[in-house]
Structure formats: structure tokens, C-alpha cells
Amino acid sequence: MAYESRSVRPPDDPAGENPVEILAPRLVQFAAVAKAEHITRAAEQLGVPQPTLSRTMARLEAELGVPLLVRTGRGVRLTRQGRMLLAAVEPVLDQLEQAGAAIQGEASATRGKVAFGFLHTMGAEAVPGLLRAFRADHPGIRFALVQDSAAVMLDRMRAGELDLCLTSPLPDAPDLAVRALGEQRLYLVVPADHRLAGRRRVRLAEAAEETFVCMEPGYGLRRIADALCAEAGFVPRVAFEGEEAETLRGLVAAGLGVALLPAPEAARPGTVQLAVSAPRAYRTIGLAWLAGRPETAPVRLFREFVLGRTGQLLH
Template identity: 65%
Template structure:
């Protein structure tokens, strides 16, 4: 990457106008100095104004004036001059070291964001619910990488509200969540539906059944996810529809932990199907009310997608009704 080319565009719009003095407004120091750093570094590297101007592709008088203004704004002499040949003063050497670090940082940042946006090898920051981490998300990424084998992923597991906050903070490009959010700053699309089951210990009074009405568990102790989790809100809503408020003995952060608590005889739970059968529990179909949760994908409204994010978004939307394993 040619550093002079990166800075050149922003420098031209400053070189033809007047000089903004640091003495008039100290808060403008970055605005004043930043466009001139590449000019300064080129002159220092060549120790010759004309050769530096040729490298940068700017008129030599423009470059000379820019260096004079830089020194005036700093209030120190950066160069000792002899015709068009220059050498750095002690202050100039000190300033050059910091200027080169700043320019290197800009160059690395530019390379990073360009790499992340590359259609073939770019990056997608993707959030999803814990309950989708063992099977659903690995299967999705495997299928996507059949056609996009080098796209990279940053994966974040969390509960729904936390992922929405990370979307808003710019930490995530997309997230799979439930319930499907409804907010003016978000776009959300329903992708699939997942049935929930009443999970009971294998020696429970209902364990011999295959189906159950949720009202039959009204007197049971429940183990649930913590408040704020989407599945907790769904559990509370379904129990309310069944005519009772659940008595909650334990609250956790992860569905398989709740299954372990059920297996230990500490309560019952409403949970999505597990990736693998768990010993010690029986999973019953809930016939009434209809026990299910919608799974959707969400992203920030109005934010442009990089090519890899756009490709993965289109892939997810193409999986409507096929997101979850049979």
C-alpha cells in the first residue's frame, strides 16, 4: 500500500485554503496536523522538497507552503533548509517518530477494514442464542462455506437482549434471536419456528406420557432461564396462557444446565429440543397452549453491508423454514 496515496486526497482540500492556526483554537490540533503528516514524512525521508513532491504527486510550491505552515502551527522549526535540500532538526526527528507511528496505524487500519470487507475472505460478526450453538449454527456455517470457503466469522453466543445491544454498538453484523425483535432501528425477519417441550425427570409422575397440557404442570416447581432471556419471557407467557404463574426454584443462563437440574429432580422446564438425548429426563410434547418460539435474524436498519455480510444475510434468508434440524 502506498501511504502517500492514502493521505493525498484529504491533503489537497487543505493545501489550497488558508491555514488554521493552533493558536486560535487548540482543540483543532488533530484537524490541522493530520492531513500534513504524510507530506512531512515524505520530505523528511527524501531530505529534498522537489523529490518528495514528485513522490506525492503534488506541486513543489504546495508542499513547501504546507511545511512552512506546519512549522508555524507547531511553533517550532522541523527542518534546517539549504535551497530545496532539508535536514531534520532535533524537534523534527522527535516529531517524525510519532508521525510515522500515526501513519503506520492508519495504514494498518485501512488494511484491516479492507480485508474484512473483501468478498472472498472478509469477516462476518455473527451472534446467536446459546441453544443454537451446538448444532444449528455449525451446520449453517458449514453450508454457507460450500460457496464461500474463505469467509471468516467472529461468533458471539449470548441471550437475545444482549445481542441486540451489541448490534446497536456495532459489535455484530447479524444475530439469530428469539423472540423476533420489533424495534424502529432494527430490521428483523422470521426464519423458523422451534417447538418447546416440557422436560421432566424420568421418574416424574408425567414421565410415562408423550403429550401433556401445560396446565397439568401448574403445581410443579420450574427451573428457568434468568429474567431478560427470550425463553424466560416465552415460558412466563405460556404459563400465563395456561392459567398459572410458575413457581421458580432455580434460574440459569444455559438450557443444558437446566436439563441437568431437571434430571436431578429439582424441577421441570420448558425447553427447545436438545442436540443430543440427555439421560435422566423425559421430553413431553405440549398440546395446549401451543408451545413454540419464533427464530429470526436481525440487523441494524440503514447500515450498509460489506460483501461477505450481504452474502451471509442472503444465505440466512434463503433458509426460511429450513433453519433448524429436523
């Protein structure tokens, strides 16, 4: 296997450098000399001056404290220590090549990968519809999808595990770039046989004595619901907490409480949703990413696509 001729450049990035050459230039050069058994030929294959390659081999031998090459006329052959080093180098270069190819593959504009986080309440139709529309023009780009609380998603984005996330409420942090995409109305969801079920709209204060089912603390929807109840003049009496909006709707349908939730993408039997006339009940959905972090081509393409749909995503 001739390491000097390897290339892990993606087809859409012909100018990219071989990551093996970046990560381990001396090992690549040593392997090329060992395979060619000739300094000048190896230098030509690597595209470096012959004197430079000779000095590199001499430095490598000096640093290791052993001879690696024996000059034989115009060529070279490996010493016993040189053969030991080559045996160790070859699998390392193979692994580095594979890792470099995988890394460059994720950055490819045509077949890269985006790690995308979003709210549980947007997972049934909104996000699948968004991805379907995007992949119509970019069918080779892959996605790693994460659904979690806003706080956890932002932490994972800071840790480098996510590239972008749909979140609410919008975070206010200097390390984040955030763009609002639109507002989503929240409703008071009550059982079908509830005393308020015959109404079309209600003031939230009218539910002050009700038992609530809510998202767990740490979820953005829980913070918004608590803030709305506080604005209406009461602290909700919470009987059940969950991680899924549809689970909460099921609890409401079972008569175990009421909830503040966005409209479902499919009607849930046994529940009625009432518009809240006061206070104004809504949440702002936005796209967040880490400000100043270098982004790959697929991340940039998807971010621009999502931002171009501002006002449409929540309809």
C-alpha cells in the same frame, strides 16, 4: 521507509484509499518531503501539485511556530525541530498503517470478519452447521462468536460489538431490522419417572402444580415460557434458574422439576419430552441487525446467506 509508496489496500479492493493518507495527510506529506529531501520529487511521489505541497509545509511550520525545513538550492534538509518531528511521526505512521490494514482486512469480502451472536440452544449443531455451509464458499471469512441472552446480544449489537444475531422472541424496535427464519416447537420436559411421562402430549395447564426449572430472567426463552404459562392460567413455581438449556435438562433428569424447552439436538437420558397441545407452544427464531448501519462485505454476504436459508435452519 518511503511512506508515499505504502499501500494497505486489500487485494480485492484495489481502488481503496490508503487509510494513513486519510487520517494524517500532513504527516504523510511531511515524512515524504523529509525522506526525499526535495519538494518536487516528494510531490511527484505523492501525486499532488508541487505548489500545494509547498503551501502545506509552510502551513505546518506556521502552525507549529518553528522552521522544519531549510532550502538548500533545489533541495531541502531538516532543521533540528524537523528531525524531532520526523522521529515522532514515523512510529505514529507505522501504527496508523497497521490499524488501517487491520480495519480494511475486516471489511474484505474474501478475508474479513463477522461478529455473530446466537442463542445458547443453537450452539451445538444448528450454528456450526450454518457456518460450515457458509465457509464452503467463503473459506477466508472469520467469525467472532457470542452466545448470550437476547437482551444482552441486542445491546451489544447497538454498541457495535455484534454485526448480526439469531434471537427469539423477535424484537420490536425501530432501530432494528428483523427477519423471521422459522418456528421452533417447545416441549414440556419431564423426568422419565414422572406421572406424565407415559403421555405423548399434554395441556400445559396440567403442569400448573409442578415445580419448574427455567432460564434466568432476561432470556427470551424465559419470557416465552412465562407467557405460555400465563396463557394456560397459572404462574410457574420456579425452583431453579439457569443460563444453559442443557443444564436445565440435567436438573429435570435429576427429578428437580419440569421445563419448557425446544427439542434437544441429542436425546438426554432420564427425560421425556411431551408435545404441548394447548396453548400453542413455539418460538420464532429470527435474524436481527441494526437498521441503517453501514455493513462490510463479509457481513452482507453472511446475512444474505442466512436469509436464504429461511425455513431450513431449524430442521
